[in-house]
Amino acid sequence: MSEFPLLSIRGLGVDFTTSRGRAHVLRGVDLDIARGRIVGLVGESGSGKSTLALAILGLLPPNAGSVQGSIRFDDVDLLNSSAESLRSLRGHRIAMIFQDPMTALNPVFTVGTHLRDVLNAKGSGEDAMEHNKRALEMLAKVGIPDPEQRLKAYPHELSGGMRQRVMIAMALLTTPDLLIADEPTTALDVTIEAQIVSLIREMRTHVRGSILFISHSLGLVSELCDDVAVMYAGAVVEQAPSVELFANPRHPYTRALIDCEIGLDDDDGQKLRSIPGEVLDPLAVAPGCTFAARCSLAEPRCHDQAPQFRSVAPKHGVACFRA
Amino acid sequence: MTRVEPGPWRYFASRVVTAAFIVVGAITLLFVLTQLVRGNPAEVLLGPRATAEAVAEFARRMGLDLPVHERLLQFFGQVIRGDFGVDIISGRPILDMVLEVMPFTLALTFSAIALAFLIGVPLGCYAATHPNGVGDRIAAVLSVGLISMPSFVVSIYLLLVFSIWLQWLPVLGAGGSGGILDQLTRLVLPTSALAIGWIGYVARLTRSSMVETLAEPYIRTSRAYGLAESKIIYKYALKNACLPTLAVLGLGTGRLFGEAVFAEVIFARPGLGTLIYTGISTRNYPVVQAGVFAIVLLFAMANLATDMAYAWVDPRIRAGLRGTSAGRR
Known part of the structure; x- marks a missing residue:
């Protein structure tokens, strides 16, 4: 296996044209996904996690204006690929599981149609009978009872958890090198969440590639992922192996985030901890560190100079002057 | 009251009932409206020189001497029997003319x-x-x-x-x-x-x-x-x-x-x-009524067919989870 990472993102910036002006949703993201690892991407809502996922797939909405930087997938330069070659990567080498299984499946087509068309698009050269058989096997594999009946079911006839299993089955049918799971449990009940998480953990044995697991929950990510990248206001501020990150967080935002999660678990009536201040407005132009305004360690240079992402330990990178 | 399980048949039945209401409602409205149109059909047909007796006799033969609600009932009776009477002008069965x-x-x-x-x-x-x-x-x-x-x-x-x-x-x-x-x-x-x-x-x-x-x-x-x-x-x-x-x-x-x-x-x-x-x-109401009835019937059938097509395309409607044309959005 080659040494260079499966996915390598450098200085990725994405601006959206909105009625209020230019929104800088991604402000120079650096992220590496090593082969065969589960990488957790953590950040609060609006930090640009989903936009990052869509940028990798080449599915940014039409109002995404300028895109800078580079995304290299294996040996493919994704940002300079033709629409057709991107399309052939999607559903073949890169697959995605979406956040809300209620709206991510087409309401007027059966589960079977969804699964068979994934195989069709992949162009495996097999016939419809073979596709049906593989769809059935996959439904059974993701723990859907009575798969033959479910194949003929429409999305509205399934529960949220079952729909997310169908989405996972779609993703697995493509045997991707990179699987992106965008908050796959956020729309589900807590009990269902646990089932889906254990299913994703199980899937590791089926997915030969890497997984990018997007979540707003540090706890979930620490359970599941090998590496963690922390995102704040459109940039990755810290990336490290999970154990290292939780044992030795370097960025003030990561530390605050870990504190907040610990605060949540407290039963002794302690006040819920939160980070003072507000997230940087995407419309704002920030010459310095995006976290400076909320950071207790901020010094003058943090406000007018952007810290570069640098290595502080093996496989541990952080974008902070004070780390 | 036990709730009927929503499903395709219940949906179909409800659409048929709606269609029947449309037909009955439209025909009733038509009869009320024809009452508002001025001019005695018998007078129009027989011309200005017709005698009062001739006009009365003609009106009776066209069934126009009865009050409107009785004519309405009579008409629904005709619909059920599938016989709309004979056109007084051409002497042909009205049903044949329509068909x-x-x-x-x-x-x-x-x-x-x-x-x-x-x-x-x-x-x-x-x-x-x-x-x-x-x-x-x-x-x-x-x-x-x-x-x-x-x-x-x-x-x-x-x-x-x-x-x-x-x-x-x-x-x-x-x-x-x-x-x-x-x-x-x-x-x-x-x-x-x-x-x-x-x-x-x-x-x-x-x-x-x-x-x-x-x-x-x-x-x-x-x-x-x-x-x-x-x-x-x-x-x-x-x-x-x-x-x-x-x-x-x-x-x-x-x-x-x-x-x-x-x-x-x-x-x-x-x-x-x-x-x-x-x-x-020509104020030939029996023919007008039969003609309009045919159009109303076709309209109701077209609507019914649409509702069926709708349910065929969208499984959520089949399952009764969602309203149709009128209720959507």
Whole structure:
């Protein structure tokens, strides 16, 4: 296996044209996904996690204006690929599981149609009978009872958890090198969440590639992922192996985030901890560190100079002057 | 009260009941309205020099001497028996007269609606997939122009241009005695006249629901799995986007039965429209009632068919989870 990472993102910036002006949703993201690892991407809502996922797939909405930087997938330069070659990567080498299984499946087509068309698009050269058989096997594999009946079911006839299993089955049918799971449990009940998480953990044995697991929950990510990248206001501020990150967080935002999660678990009536201040407005132009305004360690240079992402330990990178 | 499990049969039954209510309601309204029209039919038919006795006798034979509610009941009795009596002017059974001209109206209406959809839906899809492009803008201006033109005006200009100036197509009639080709060529102009406004309407409607559908998360899912763009548009999106258009199909067919009156009169085609038109001008109410009843029945059936088509396309309606035409959005 080659040494260079499966996915390598450098200085990725994405601006959206909105009625209020230019929104800088991604402000120079650096992220590496090593082969065969589960990488957790953590950040609060609006930090640009989903936009990052869509940028990798080449599915940014039409109002995404300028895109800078580079995304290299294996040996493919994704940002300079033709629409057709991107399309052939999607559903073949890169697959995605979406956040809300209620709206991510087409309401007027059966589960079977969804699964068979994934195989069709992949162009495996097999016939419809073979596709049906593989769809059935996959439904059974993701723990859907009575798969033959479910194949003929429409999305509205399934529960949220079952729909997310169908989405996972779609993703697995493509045997991707990179699987992106965008908050796959956020729309589900807590009990269902646990089932889906254990299913994703199980899937590791089926997915030969890497997984990018997007979540707003540090706890979930620490359970599941090998590496963690922390995102704040459109940039990755810290990336490290999970154990290292939780044992030795370097960025003030990561530390605050870990504190907040610990605060949540407290039963002794302690006040819920939160980070003072507000997230940087995407419309704002920030010459310095995006976290400076909320950071207790901020010094003058943090406000007018952007810290570069640098290595502080093996496989541990952080974008902070004070780390 | 035990709640009936929602499902396809319950849905079907509820739509049939609705259709029956539409028919009964429309006929009742028709009887009330004919009461408001001035002029004694018997006097009109017999002329100003008829004696009072002759007029009274004629009115009795037409069944016009009874009060309106009794005539209404009598009419529903006729509907159930399938016998609308004999036309006092031509001496022929009214049912025969209606059945004779019905195929002409059906052919005209259905070819018009088919034309409107065959052109309107692809036009709408094209506009939706090339938003704000040149084609989209041209389609928008054309559509609005076509929608705002009344079909009887279009009819007259079509006649003028294609039949009189260019002499490409026959002027009038349905070509009843001629071959099928003759009948078809005589169908071209009235069909176009009726369809033209609906093409614009269907195109606009398809465009807006297509644009909306293409922004849905499930379309992004299809894209994320590398499906071909043409398959995404014409399979995954169109089946969702055609739902509002389908809802219009039912109402549109119903309205076309009415608009067909103009086209039939202008192009001098036999049909329900012509039948009702002559019936009204001679105050021949029994014929008018039977003709309007036929149109109301066709309208209700078109609506029923639409509801069925709707349920066929959208499984959530089949399951009773979702309202139809009226309740959507």
